[in-house]
Amino acid sequence: MNDIxxxxxxxxxxxxxxxxxxxxxxxALENAGFEVSPHDNGLAAYNRLREEPFExxxxxIVMPEMDGIExxxxxxxxxxxxxxxxxxxxxxxxxxxxxxxxxxxxxxxxPFHLRDLVNEVQRLLAA
Numbered sequence: 001m002n003d004i005x006x007x008x009x010x011x012x013x014x015x016x017x018x019x020x021x022x023x024x025x026x027x028a029l030e031n032a033g034f035e036v037s038p039h040d041n042g043l044a045a046y047n048r049l050r051e052e053p054f055e056x057x058x059x060x061i062v063m064p065e066m067d068g069i070e071x072x073x074x075x076x077x078x079x080x081x082x083x084x085x086x087x088x089x090x091x092x093x094x095x096x097x098x099x100x101x102x103x104x105x106x107x108x109x110x111p112f113h114l115r116d117l118v119n120e121v122q123r124l125l126a127a
Contacts, residue, residue: 014038015045015059028114042066061088069101076102
């Protein structure tokens with residue numbers, strides 16, 4: 001019951017440049033009760049974050065205009081409380097200490113099942 005209540009009030013900023021993946025992720029998260037603001041690049045997502053707060057940034061790493069690592073750095077500068085989850089086929093990139101990704105960021109490697117994504121998002125937001 002707490003998971004449902006938690007998700008009702010949680011806004012997720014999604015940055016994913018792959019149209020199909022962005023659509024699937026948005027639908028899965030909305031079906032789980034989250035409010036999702038989807039964007040196709042990091043710069044658009046960052047501009048949206050400057051307009052309103054979000055509980056979670058869910059971002060791909062490799063994107064045009066601003067990659068997910070830079071987006072996460074800027075997002076945590078704007079809002080130190082925002083939680084960050086990377087979705088990527090390049091987990092080693094996210095985990096590389098040289099890129100200065102937020103230390104508490106979670107990494108979910110592609111491919112993953114949408115149920116796993118929802119469970120990880122709920123777990124991260126509940127922490």
